[in-house]
Amino acid sequence: MTTDSDTPWLTDQEQRAWRTHLDVSRLLMHQLERDLQPFGLTNNDYEILVNLSEAEGRRLRMSDLAAGTLQSKSRLSHQITRMENAGLVRRESCESDRRGLYAVLTDEGWETMRRVAPHHVASVRKHFIDLFTPEDLNALQSSLTPVAEHLRERRGGL
Amino acid sequence: MTTDSDTPWLTDQEQRAWRTHLDVSRLLMHQLERDLQPFGLTNNDYEILVNLSEAEGRRLRMSDLAAGTLQSKSRLSHQITRMENAGLVRRESCESDRRGLYAVLTDEGWETMRRVAPHHVASVRKHFIDLFTPEDLNALQSSLTPVAEHLRERRGGL
DNA sequence: GCATATTAATTCACCTTTCAACTTTCACGG
DNA sequence: CCGTGAAAGTTGAAAGGTGAATTAATATGC
Numbered sequence: 001m002t003t004d005s006d007t008p009w010l011t012d013q014e015q016r017a018w019r020t021h022l023d024v025s026r027l028l029m030h031q032l033e034r035d036l037q038p039f040g041l042t043n044n045d046y047e048i049l050v051n052l053s054e055a056e057g058r059r060l061r062m063s064d065l066a067a068g069t070l071q072s073k074s075r076l077s078h079q080i081t082r083m084e085n086a087g088l089v090r091r092e093s094c095e096s097d098r099r100g101l102y103a104v105l106t107d108e109g110w111e112t113m114r115r116v117a118p119h120h121v122a123s124v125r126k127h128f129i130d131l132f133t134p135e136d137l138n139a140l141q142s143s144l145t146p147v148a149e150h151l152r153e154r155r156g157g158l
Numbered sequence: 159m160t161t162d163s164d165t166p167w168l169t170d171q172e173q174r175a176w177r178t179h180l181d182v183s184r185l186l187m188h189q190l191e192r193d194l195q196p197f198g199l200t201n202n203d204y205e206i207l208v209n210l211s212e213a214e215g216r217r218l219r220m221s222d223l224a225a226g227t228l229q230s231k232s233r234l235s236h237q238i239t240r241m242e243n244a245g246l247v248r249r250e251s252c253e254s255d256r257r258g259l260y261a262v263l264t265d266e267g268w269e270t271m272r273r274v275a276p277h278h279v280a281s282v283r284k285h286f287i288d289l290f291t292p293e294d295l296n297a298l299q300s301s302l303t304p305v306a307e308h309l310r311e312r313r314g315g316l
Numbered sequence: 317g318c319a320t321a322t323t324a325a326t327t328c329a330c331c332t333t334t335c336a337a338c339t340t341t342c343a344c345g346g
Numbered sequence: 347c348c349g350t351g352a353a354a355g356t357t358g359a360a361a362g363g364t365g366a367a368t369t370a371a372t373a374t375g376c
Contacts, residue, residue, distance in 0.1 A: 007276060007279055007280040007283060008283075009279060010279060010282070010283075010287065013292075013295065013296065013299070014287050014295065016299055017287070017295050017296075017298055017299040017302075018282060018286065018287060020298075020299055020302045020303055020306050021286070021298070021302060023228065023306045023309075023310075024302050024305050024306050024309065025183040025187075026228050027228065027306065027309035027310065027313055028305070028309060029183075030309075030313065030316070031309055031312070031313070034314070042332095044332090061354085062354070062355060062356095063353085063354065063355080066355095070181065070184050070185065070188075071333095072333085072334075072335090073354075073355065073356085074333080074334070074335075074336095074355090074356080074357085075332085075333060075334075076355095077355065077356055077357085078332075078333075078356095078357095079332090079333095081356095082331095082332090094354095097341080097342075097353095097354080098340080098341060098342085098354095099339095099340060099341045099342070099353070099354040099355070100341090100353095100354060100355080101354080101355065101356095118165060121165055121167060121168060122165040124168070124176060125165060125166075125168075127305075127308065127309060128176065128179070128305060129168065129172050129175070129176060131304055131305045131308055132301055132305075133301075134171075136297070136301040137171065137172065137175050138171065138175075139294070139297050139298075139301070140175055140178075140179070140297075140298065140301060141171070141174055141175040141178055143290055143291075143294040143297070143298060144175075144178045144179060144182050145178055146289055147182050147186070147285075147286060147289045147290075148178050148181045148182050148185065150285065150289055151181075151182065151185035151186060151188075151189055151285060152181075152185065154189070155185055155188065155189070156192070158188070202362095219324085220324070220325060220326095221323085221324065221325080224325095229363095230363085230364070230365080231324080231325060231326085232325090232326080232327085232363080232364065232365070232366095233362085233363060233364075234325095235325065235326055235327085236326095236362075236363075237362090237363095239326095240361095240362090252324095255323090255324080255371080255372075256324095256370085256371060256372085257323070257324040257325070257369095257370065257371045257372070258323095258324060258325080258371090259324080259325070315365090316364095
C-alpha cells in the first residue's frame with residue numbers, strides 16, 4: 001500500500017464479488033446475533049463458550065483465548081468480566097506462571113452451551129451452510145483458506 | 159430456530175468452511191482498517207465516502223445512505239456528525255420533504271476520496287481479490303449471491 | 317379539514333470497544 | 347543474584363454503537 005499509481009481498478013466482476021462478500025459478512029453476523037438474542041447471549045459470548053468448552057479442562061489462558069477468538073487482550077478482559085458477572089465463566093489463577101490466569105467455564109456456562117448450541121447450529125445452517133451445495137462449500141473452503149493464511153501472517157497487534 | 163432436536167450437527171467439512179469464513183471476515187476488516195489508518199479514515203468513513211461519491215450530486219438522503227451501508231439510522235446519524243466535524247460531509251436540508259436531510263460530500267470529502275481510493279483498492283486487491291483465481295472469484299460470487307439475498311430478505315431493523 | 321398513523325431523523329442512556337498506562341511476574345545476560 | 351527488558355493481564359477514559367423515546371413533518375381516512 002505504498003505509492004501505487006499502477007494498481008488496476010477493480011473490474012465489475014471483482015467489484016461485485018467484493019461487495020457481495022462484505023454484505024454477506026455483515027448481514028450474517030447481524031442475523032446470528034439476532035438468533036442468539038432470545039438466549040441472552042451475544043456472538044462474542046457464544047464464541048468464548050465454544051472455545052472454552054472445546055478446551056482441555058474447559059479452561060484456557062487469557063492470552064490463548066484472546067488469540068483463539070482474534071480479539072485484543074483488553075477487549076477479552078472486559079468480555080470475561082461481563083461473562084463472569086453473568087455466571088458463565090470464572091477466572092482461576094495459574095500455578096505455573098503467576099502472571100497468568102485461566103478463564104474457566106462454570107457449570108452454568110457449560111449447561112448454557114449445551115442448551116444453546118443446537119439452536120445456534122440451526123441458525124448457522126439456515127442462514128449460511130445449507131444455502132450452498134456441498135461442492136460450492138468445498139470450493140469456498142479451498143479458495144478462502146489461503147486468504148485466511150495470508151491475513152494471519154500479517155496480523156500485528158490484533 | 160425453534161425447538162429443533164432434528165437439526166444435524168455440522169460435519170467437519172462444514173465446520174472448517176464456516177470457521178474459515180468467520181476468520182477471513184474478521185481478519186480482513188482489521189487489515190483494511192489498518193491500511194486506511196494512515197489516511198485518517200476508518201472503514202466506515204470510507205464506505206460513506208464511496209456511497210456518496212457514486213450518488214447523483216454527491217448527495218444522499220440519510221435514510222438511503224443508512225440502507226446502502228447496512229447500518230441503523232442512529233448509527234449513521236452519529237457517523238455523519240463525526241464526518242461533518244472532520245469536514246468530509248455536510249448536512250443539507252431537503253426541499254421536497256422538510257423532514258429529510260441530505261448528506262452531501264464536501265469538496266474536501268471528494269478530494270479525500272480521490273486521494274485515498276487507489277490505496278484502498280490496492281489494499282483490497284492485495285488482501286483479497288488477487289488471492290483468488292478469476293474462476294474462484296466467479297464461483298465465490300455465484301455461491302455467495304443467494305446467501306446475500308436470503309439475508310437481505312429477512313433483515314428486520316438492521 | 318381534522319384526528320391518526322407513518323416516516324425522517326435525532327437524542328438520550330446505556331453498553332462495548334479501543335488505546336495507552338500500569339502492575340506484577342518471569343527470563344536471561346553478565 | 348540482580349537489573350533490565352519483555353510478557354500476562356488489568357484498568358480507566360474516551361470513542362463508538364445500540365435501541366427506545368422523541369420531535370417534526372407528511373400521508374391517510376373519514
